Amino acid sequence: MSRFDIEAMTDKIHEASVVPESWMPVLDSMTEIAGGVGTILLAADTTDFRFISTKGLAGFVESFVEEGWPEKNTRTPAVLRARHAGFIVESDVYTPEEIERDPLINQFLRPQGLGWATATAFPMSTGDTLVFSIERAFRDGPVPPEAVAILDSVRPHLGRAALISGRLRLERARAAVETLALLGLPAGIISRSSRLQAANGLLDALIPVTVRDGGTRVAFADGDADDLLAAALNAANRQVPRSIPLPARNNNPAMVAHLVPVRGVARDLFTGSAFILVLTPVEANSQGPDADLLQGLFDLTAAEARVARAIVAGETVETVALRQGVSESTVRTQLKSVFAKTGMKGQLDLVRLGSGLNLVRSDDV
Template sequence: MVDLFDETLTDRIYEAAVIPEKWPDVLGEMSRAVDGAGGLLFTANADHTGGITSADIKTTFEEFIRDGWAAMNIRPARLGAANYAGFVRDNDFFTDEELDNDPVYRDFYRKRGLGWATGTMLDTPSGDSIIFSFERAYAKGPVPVEVVQQFDKLRPHLARSALLSSRLGLERAMAMAEALQALGLPGAVLRGGGRVLAVNSALERLMPSLVQDRRERLYVSDEAADVLLADALRRRPVAGGPAMVNSIPVAATDEHPPMILHLLPIHGAAHDLFSRATSLLVITPVDRAVVPTAQVLQGLFDLTPAEARVARGISEAQTVEGLALSAGVSVETVRSQLKAVLSKTGLSRQQELIHLLAGTMLPASKTPPTP
């Protein structure tokens, strides 16, 4: 059998473990060696699916994730059920009838000229599944058995490299949290669904009075703020979509001043594929002594410049009518902007906004559910 792969490919596989940006080139080289249409390396769990691809299939994979095809994909389940320590092909565990009638094969793969692949699944100590898949054009027929045999020779190296990347990804997440600590900011790196991956000591000191590290996800002790956090975690951006930053107000208590929770997406970086980091949570206190400037308000709550001016004006006890007159706009426009401010800050009344921005006590929150 002719060896399909360059003898230095193994070295490049291990290099990609340390420098994840090299994975696309490695996947592309493996795919081209077997006359394939693209290589993919992705991780999957109950919360999230994401991956790295060779350049030739990147757009297709982003569409696959964005449009919900990944949720219907039965390949991972069949691979997992097979529990086979090697590469397998579609026609090894699907019948022809299943392939013809499955909506993902019929309506996604084949409509894009794909439909054959060889792949393998690796389980990690964290419970995630790591999958390598190499796609082949439907017109070329199933992946030849001799090609699969050569992929099997590389599988131990791919497995060790992926597991090493997973370990390094966790270390990067921890370093990210500690970088926030150096800036004096409590922070945590979250996995899919809001589960804690790494947390710095500044945030640990706010547990459990402000936040609680529960099994299913990070919770906020303030019930109203926790509802907003849960909603923000559900609205994760899809691959290729715009980044969504959420700023969530938390009422003051006897133990801490009013706080702002900022949830920032970790989006599209190869470094974060294996750590499963999806969000960065940063906490900043509201200074009791200073009403934030319009620029600060804009950054804290993701307001437009006009909304920020309205928020600051309200915090300074200006009226809606006065704000409209000074800005040269209608009262209805200012009311609409104020409504947007309340929505973005998670508040329901103008007086609550004044209390928040003045750093005084917000209305008492209900007692949160028992962990």
């Protein structure tokens, strides 16, 4: 690759530091340098990993995960153990005999026509480790030393761009949280490892009476609400918004906590953020909440929302069943599901929750 090409690639890297969508052309250039099939940018922490990859490796990481290879992977740990400030190839961390015996190489990569690669890793301040991995076809042999040398020459730019991306993404998330404070809403950022990355002043004021910034994860002081929070933080699908009721505590009003997923994989790669947490105060409502509000807040089915609305309005299971033309056992089953999703233990708790579910506007707070 010519000097002009290197300069052009460096420009792409600098652009990617502030425009997440520009990382893909950078990965394409890295693939071209190594004569590879494709490149993966992986962000890994102690709990999970996220990635973006070029078109040549479409479905590669998905298959890697589905077939259970993360637990048997030897390559990424080898890259991390090497602590080498450059790109490494197989011969840097394996003997020829180890290459021929390695299950990942022989049972996963070679059957797909792959088997050679070069990779480098960067630790991030968020606790993640970014790994750039370029996969090369087995028939083409190992990544040539001259290609590794070119990649090493742009590696410092990759590291700086990744660091800037992380800082900018986190600062933008913090700015969003502070904007919510102007609207009267306590808010914070929850990391992929379930820690509180940042909080505005209104949320700080609720710690530790309502919200607790624990050593292992953010938590709610109310046990039932915290059980729902733990389930949301540990859910396999973190792209689903969730709402959790918080009862009044001391001088703090009842609230609904909303977990809003941080969307956009390229952004998520660098910030390590999973959710924006927003707490909305509620006020007394003698007529009870609208069924659509209950359904939207707590991910209830339409039938569950109607049952919940009726119970909050003072109806019994028997009258609900009669009016809706279903059996009492059906209503009880739906009600049990409502309790599970809202964290309530019985009808009285549900009535107390529902009678307060008029969301307070920000200018009333």
